[in-house]
Amino acid sequence: MAHDQLSLTLSAVADPTRRAILARLTQGEASVKELALPFDMSIPAVCKHLKVLEGAGLISRGRNAQLRPCRLEPERLREAAQWLDGYRQFWDESLTRLDGLLDRLQTADEEAKSN
Known part of the structure; x- marks a missing residue:
């Protein structure tokens, strides 16, 4: 039962960085670079957070050329x-x-x- 959807969601939002990313996405789509701006971490570190959020179904990533904008999936x-x-x-x-x-x-x- 460790991989049920509720567990994935709660695990994903347990991290304050991921909650901040979700909060930013309530304002609309954003690129990885835009999402990384407020954090003192590398783009690859932000990408790891995005991967967790995406795996939990909380965000989706577009296919707009190189940008791959992120959007909230509420x-x-x-x-x-x-x-x-x-x-x-x-x-x-x-x-x-x-x-x-x-x-x-x-x-x-x-x-x-x-x-």
Whole structure:
């Protein structure tokens, strides 16, 4: 199960450089050279990050002559967000229950002090 799509996606976005590349691609296509500009690393190092992102299906690379522009493929991120959303719902419900418990405890405490 180590190579299921969700694992590939989460592994790819675990790296801050790759997250920054994805963030840049939300603005539109970019060449490898453009993507490498903000980083203090070589073009081959950026290409390794791009290969991971491409392997996870998070980006695609065009065939425009020598440029091979990169573009965001958001579907895999949507799938990961949907999976994470289940946990968000769990925490929201848990915190709502905790709020209710705290309200009941405070009310009981106030009633005990007033008697």
